[in-house]
Amino acid sequence: VRASCLGVSILTSEHLSEEAGVFEEVEGGLPSLLVSLLLDAFGPWQSFYDSITRGNDNAECNTNISGNEHKCDEYCSEMLGLTSKGKFCKSDEIKALQRLLDLLVRVSLLDSTLGEEIGRSGSQSIISRIFEQLKQCISISESDGSCEEDLDALMDLQDAVCEIYSPCIRGMAFTDDELRRRLPLIYNLTPVSIDNEEPDEYTTVLINQVTKRQSAQIDVGFVMWPSAIVLSRWLLSNRHVLKDKNVLEIGAGCALTGIVAASLMKEDNTTQQILITDFNDTVLENISQNIHLNDVKAVASVAKLDFYHQTGDKDNWLAAEMNGVEETHREPVNIILAADIICQPEDAVAAAKTIHDALVSGGAAYVVCANSEHRFGVEIFARECERSGLEVTATSVSEMLDGKLLSDCMESATGYFEGMELTFFEINKPEV
Secondary structure, three states: OHHHHOOOOOOOHHHEOOOOOOEOOOOOHHHHHHHHHHHHHHHHHHHHHHHHHOOOOOOOOOHHHHOOHHHHHHHHHHHHOOOOOOOOOOOHHHHHHHHHHHHHHHHHHHOHHHHHHHHHHHHHHHHHHHHHHHHHHHHHHHHOOOOHHHHHHHHHHHHHHHHHOOOOOOOOOOOHHHHHHHOOEEEEEOOOOOOOOOOOOOEEEEEOOOOOOOOOHHHHHHOOOHHHHHHHHHHHHOHHHHOOOOEEEOOOOOOHHHHHHHHHHHHOOOOOOEEEEEOOHHHHHHHHHHHHHOOOOOOEEEEEOOHHHOOOOOOOEEEOOEOOEOOEEEOOEEEEEEEOOOOOHHHHHHHHHHHHHHEEEEEEEEEEEEOOOOOOOHHHHHHHHHHOOOEEEEEEHHHOHHHOOOOHHHHHOOOOOOOOOEEEEEEEOOOO
8 A cells, every 4th residue: 555655566576476466465564675676776786886897806096006196096997997988877777776766765755754664674785885886986987087978877876875875774673653653544435335335445545644742732733633534534425515626625734634635636537626724834744745645736735824814804815925935815715624623712713714715605615523522612613604604504423424424443533532522514605
């Protein structure tokens, strides 16, 4: 699952069972498999490197031989046999190693924990050897006038090595508890089946939580909350609400709901977009990673939205400054999604104003929140929405779809317990 969600296709005969395309269990998991592929690419590179240095194992090159640094470089070039133009840029061994290193860079960027696992599974010693070999090759190529294409090939390889070389990574593997805290949560979500038949298909979403410790109320988006799972399953059961609609998720946190919506929109080949928002910079960075991890960047993007910066009397909403882009007023959308966005009464007031400003006339917002016994301020949310001129229908989640929106995976969410009450709000902005 991690490989497919990272966009990695690793199909080698040695790792396939008799049924083509099905992986057998690999000891050490995906990190060990990737390191074994690195070894497969390193072998031909080492042979290639040896072939151009063969017969020169005892050759030493230092300024003491000739007393002249320039002559020393010429001596190295001659002894290492690197005067042939195109030796590197045309090398199949270098091309194969470059592809593998690019793959490791990519998966490490998409899944930082996997990157560390790869490092702890033995890759660093290999990368270190390649790094030292490349330094020598680049130095000699620069001194002997090698063609520009050769030098570019070596420099590209060195850039990839530098991106994944971390000499400070400890050699010990993660413990099971460390991995559980760091690996993405895997949600296989299905629409609700009223007739008790098992759905034929499910939507798989990987969600990274923020691994930093929460230090304040503003960090609530670091972790998964129960309402996001409920709203995601409701969307899967009512995907028609997204058809040909521009969508905004507010207070997204880890963005499960927004990514489920994006996955459905991507399946429908829509030309519309979903904008996933929060106000916490660390949370926004994590949302961006989750969008890439689930390959929905074609339909999903990120913006910074603070409830407390919305006035409740406009027909547009204010996107805060983010990544050097100045704050700007954005057009309202057809659909708003929100899950567990209220922690205190002030949040209810600000959220109501945000929904008013960010919805088009005739638009709808779908909001799920834990009840006021668990979240202060939820009890006044409907009233505040009505004060903003919105129409509200509130329904207990336990009464919707025979209570089946509460799925088995609820226990993965922070703060969930058996019997927890949640409320579903459908909020409409009347036509003008």
